[in-house]
Structures are given as structure tokens and as C-alpha cells.
Amino acid sequence: MAILPIRRAGDPVLREKAKRVRVIDSSIHKLIEDMWDTMYDAPGVGLAAPQIGVPLRVIVIDVPGHERIALVNPEIVKRSGERRVDEGCLSVPGFRGEITRSVKVVAKGIDPATGKEVRIKAENDLLAQALEHEIDHINGILYIDYLPGPDALIPLEDAPEVRR
Numbered sequence: 001m002a003i004l005p006i007r008r009a010g011d012p013v014l015r016e017k018a019k020r021v022r023v024i025d026s027s028i029h030k031l032i033e034d035m036w037d038t039m040y041d042a043p044g045v046g047l048a049a050p051q052i053g054v055p056l057r058v059i060v061i062d063v064p065g066h067e068r069i070a071l072v073n074p075e076i077v078k079r080s081g082e083r084r085v086d087e088g089c090l091s092v093p094g095f096r097g098e099i100t101r102s103v104k105v106v107a108k109g110i111d112p113a114t115g116k117e118v119r120i121k122a123e124n125d126l127l128a129q130a131l132e133h134e135i136d137h138i139n140g141i142l143y144i145d146y147l148p149g150p151d152a153l154i155p156l157e158d159a160p161e162v163r164r
């Protein structure tokens, strides 16, 4: 078990197009364990490997109402509709922003526990948002890229940085 430092916006690893995982070996299982530990410690509902400095296509998500998901080499296979959502990111601590995400999302990837491909469908919920957010991460995209400018970032009143 390891809780690792979360890389922040400005770190070049967050801007790389992460590499595909070729073999799901013990190093990948260890990476995923570290990602869970780091995500729950933060705490957050999703994490992508580049956020702990590893430029590989691996994501984890744990949102209420759905069993937790680890995906290797995930990709969005279908998305439709638009909705406005409030979004935040562990790599942009202390802020949130309002952006446009899809209503329906279908993603696929390899379940590291079985080595088999799985498809995940989500609609109009936090899971749909998280799938797009985390898969953006492995493509070097942060949600702040969708904001019209830095002024559109909204400070979180209860963020540790401003808590006294």
C-alpha cells in the first residue's frame, strides 16, 4: 500500500498522451493498488495513473451507486448529448468549474482482475462524468482546458488551502 503525491496542473506528466499497457503484470496490479490508496486518501472519486506520475493508460473510479471500476487502456466508444456539470480535479486542488460533458457515455477497457474487455454504460450521472474526466487525463487533457479562461475557476470555500 502506498499513498503517493498527486501531481498538480503545471506538471508535464499530466500533459503527456499516456502509453498503452501491453501486459497486465504485477507492476500494473501494484500501480492500481497505489491509485486506490491515493484516491481514497485524497479523497476523490477517480484517479488516472498520470496523476501519480505514471504515464500509462490506467484509471480508477469509485462513485456512489456503482461498484468501483479499474480500467486498463480505456477509451470512450460512444458519447451523445450535452449537459452542464460542476467539475473538480485532484490535480487542481481548491477549485471547481462549470463545463459541458456528455449525457450518455459508453466506455470500454480491460478489467485488470480478469484480463477481459468490459463495456461500461453511464447516463446523466457522476459515473458518465468521471469516465470522460479520467479518460481525458490519459490523453493529457484537464477539465480546466474547457473553461473560457482562468477567471472561470471558482475557489472552493472549504478547500484545505483556505481553511484556517
Ligand code: NI
Pocket: 088, 089, 090, 091, 133, 137
Ligand atoms: Ni482529475
